[in-house]
Amino acid sequence: MRLRSFNGHFLGLQRHAWRVGAGLLILAVVAVALPAQALTAADQLAAYAAQSGQTPQAAPGQEFFVIKHGHEWACASCHTAKPTVEGKHASTGKTIRPMAPAANPERFTDPAKTEKWFRRNCNDVLRRECTSAEKADVLAWLLTLKP
Amino acid sequence: MRTALLIGLSALGFASGALADFGRSNPAPLPIYKTECAACHIAYPAGMLSAPSWQQLMIGLTKHFGTDASLDAATAKPISTWLQANAGTGRRFSDAPPDNRISKSSWFVRQHDEVSVAVFKRASVGGAANCGACHGHAAEGNFNEHEVRIPK
Numbered sequence: 001m002r003l004r005s006f007n008g009h010f011l012g013l014q015r016h017a018w019r020v021g022a023g024l025l026i027l028a029v030v031a032v033a034l035p036a037q038a039l040t041a042a043d044q045l046a047a048y049a050a051q052s053g054q055t056p057q058a059a060p061g062q063e064f065f066v067i068k069h070g071h072e073w074a075c076a077s078c079h080t081a082k083p084t085v086e087g088k089h090a091s092t093g094k095t096i097r098p099m100a101p102a103a104n105p106e107r108f109t110d111p112a113k114t115e116k117w118f119r120r121n122c123n124d125v126l127r128r129e130c131t132s133a134e135k136a137d138v139l140a141w142l143l144t145l146k147p
Numbered sequence: 148m149r150t151a152l153l154i155g156l157s158a159l160g161f162a163s164g165a166l167a168d169f170g171r172s173n174p175a176p177l178p179i180y181k182t183e184c185a186a187c188h189i190a191y192p193a194g195m196l197s198a199p200s201w202q203q204l205m206i207g208l209t210k211h212f213g214t215d216a217s218l219d220a221a222t223a224k225p226i227s228t229w230l231q232a233n234a235g236t237g238r239r240f241s242d243a244p245p246d247n248r249i250s251k252s253s254w255f256v257r258q259h260d261e262v263s264v265a266v267f268k269r270a271s272v273g274g275a276a277n278c279g280a281c282h283g284h285a286a287e288g289n290f291n292e293h294e295v296r297i298p299k
Binding site: 120 | 186187188215216217218219273277
């Protein structure tokens with residue numbers, strides 16, 4: 001690879017190899033030092049179950065997900081009744097990637113993100129926060145789904 | 148000579164204001180704005196609303212056009228700061244649109260005065276807030292009117 005300096009002269013890569021090496025070293029140190037925020041969906045299920053003090057149940061989780069709770073939307077209104085497929089935002093039409101971890105391995109790996117969306121979406125669907133038991137049931141059910 | 152220059156520059160300034168189609172002058176969105184505010188719709192350019200409008204939207208996120216879009220304070224702060232710094236300014240933003248809704252801004256209505264209500268209602272378009280339906284590069288902040296394709 002040839003590098004051209006500002007005044008137009010060619011410079012050999014070897015003159016800048018130390019910069020590449022330093023950058024890689026910094027990256028490596030940072031990658032090791034950063035606390036791992038990612039958990040598995042199973043970890044999050046265990047956390048909600050512990051918080052609720054109950055055993056999560058998939059069947060009630062499914063029912064909870066597909067019914068309307070006295071208002072305009074169900075979870076399924078955006079996420080579909082079997083979220084191994086893409087969903088669609090009920091107002092904006094924006095595509096929503098599948099919720100089932102088997103169909104979308106990113107799901108439920110970031111607790112802060114999970115909590116943020118539960119907060120928002122439970123407010124929309126139920127006009128209240130979901131309980132830990134409800135979250136656990138829903139997650140238990142989602143974990144049973146295979147694409 | 149100087150008068151001509153002044154007239155020329157004023158004309159340019161006036162023209163760019165009147166014709167601003169957000170196609171060429173959008174700053175790249177703050178990454179966290181894109182992450183947090185483009186989950187349900189496109190990342191509307193900060194220049195499309197005034198600073199006071201953005202402020203009201205950020206305060207009222209639990210009731211964001213019919214849904215809860217709330218953010219924790221730590222996440223909201225840099226977004227608000229960026230919006231305030233990049234908000235639209237000048238005469239066209241002197242009046243806030245109803246509900247701080249971009250598609251009800253007088254500039255938006257003027258820019259789309261050739262698009263009938265019926266067109267906005269088409270299923271393929273999905274309303275005036277769904278810029279991407281006709282502006283294929285809206286997600287990148289490009290609304291160039293020469294690249295508009297209105298679906299049937």
